[in-house]
Amino acid sequence: MNPVDLSDVGKPIGIFGEMKDLQSYKFTANELETFKLNGWVATQSPILTTEQVEILQKELDLFLDPNHPHPNANLFYEFHHNETGDPNNVVMHCLGHWRITPGFHDIIYHPAISVPASQLMNASVRFWHDQLFYKPPKFGGVVQWHQDYSYWIRSVPMNHLTVHIALDDQTLENGGLHYISGSHHWQRDGLPLPPAAKSTDKEWKKNLDDASFDTDMNAIKSVLNNQELKHWEQNPEVCVNLKKGCAVFHHPLAVHGSFANRTELPRRAAVVNYFADGTMTAADGALLKGTTEFKKGQIIDSKFYPLVLDKTLLK
Numbered sequence: 001m002n003p004v005d006l007s008d009v010g011k012p013i014g015i016f017g018e019m020k021d022l023q024s025y026k027f028t029a030n031e032l033e034t035f036k037l038n039g040w041v042a043t044q045s046p047i048l049t050t051e052q053v054e055i056l057q058k059e060l061d062l063f064l065d066p067n068h069p070h071p072n073a074n075l076f077y078e079f080h081h082n083e084t085g086d087p088n089n090v091v092m093h094c095l096g097h098w099r100i101t102p103g104f105h106d107i108i109y110h111p112a113i114s115v116p117a118s119q120l121m122n123a124s125v126r127f128w129h130d131q132l133f134y135k136p137p138k139f140g141g142v143v144q145w146h147q148d149y150s151y152w153i154r155s156v157p158m159n160h161l162t163v164h165i166a167l168d169d170q171t172l173e174n175g176g177l178h179y180i181s182g183s184h185h186w187q188r189d190g191l192p193l194p195p196a197a198k199s200t201d202k203e204w205k206k207n208l209d210d211a212s213f214d215t216d217m218n219a220i221k222s223v224l225n226n227q228e229l230k231h232w233e234q235n236p237e238v239c240v241n242l243k244k245g246c247a248v249f250h251h252p253l254a255v256h257g258s259f260a261n262r263t264e265l266p267r268r269a270a271v272v273n274y275f276a277d278g279t280m281t282a283a284d285g286a287l288l289k290g291t292t293e294f295k296k297g298q299i300i301d302s303k304f305y306p307l308v309l310d311k312t313l314l315k
């Protein structure tokens with residue numbers, strides 16, 4: 001097994017082969033407009049071939065057996081075999097695998113996601129962290145409605161982006177990703193929604209480590225005001241029905257979530273989170289377990305947060 005910490009590499013290893021001209025990965029004006037309007041936009045065609053998806057599926061499989069932790073498991077920022085704690089609603093969720101396997105390392109640099117990310121943030125793109133979501137067959141659990149920036153307010157200003165890549169076809173039945181279109185416009189003075197009643201005991205403002213899921217899909221509704229509830233009623237949740245190898249990009253305030261997987265097959269997804277180059281820390285300390293200690297107000301820049309695309313290259 002590879003003993004190397006891939007955060008030391010600082011560039012793609014080359015697992016996905018030759019890349020095309022950067023310009024060819026740009027989103028169209030229509031796609032950019034859709035993102036502005038809805039807070040999310042999905043690619044029309046796969047960004048990864050079937051073979052490339054298989055590389056990532058195999059790498060994910062290396063992490064699934066609770067009895068045989070990966071030899072480099074110490075490099076994860078977080079690892080939960082079941083984030084919900086409920087055996088009938090299982091969601092495996094982890095952060096930090098980009099340091100462990102070559103495919104998950106290289107995906108963070110893939111221009112099919114970094115180029116549109118640069119357009120959507122209008123900035124050079126810095127890697128924040130990655131995530132895997134695995135919902136097993138039959139007992140796959142829900143991911144509650146949430147806004148990603150609720151877990152990230154220790155990095156400022158808010159110019160972040162999430163890219164969710166389907167490693168299986170997603171459907172309503174297998175717990176495919178859903179959005180509340182337009183929810184990214186809900187205004188809370190630049191802050192995300194406060195934590196739902198169930199999680200007030202968590203040190204929400206401090207650390208992502210404190211985030212955990214629950215099986216109450218609708219907990220978020222307890223903190224919505226009448227206007228937001230009305231918006232939701234008028235804009236019911238949309239299942240993206242993302243195809244294997246396709247990606248959906250979403251705004252840090254876009255409310256999203258997914259229902260249970262009761263099908264016979266797993267539902268797997270790889271997520272890459274970015275922020276704009278120049279993003280700063282809002283408090284002293286490390287943003288993720290075992291990473292650089294920063295002072296409040298310091299620009300986030302170290303081997304754990306590599307620059308994946310310089311925006312001037314797109315001119």
Ligand SMILES: O=C(O)CCC(=O)C(=O)O
Nearest residue numbers: 133143162164258269271
């Ligand atoms: O896989 C899921 O259902 C949740 C994904 C998610 O929260 C995300 O992509 O930000």
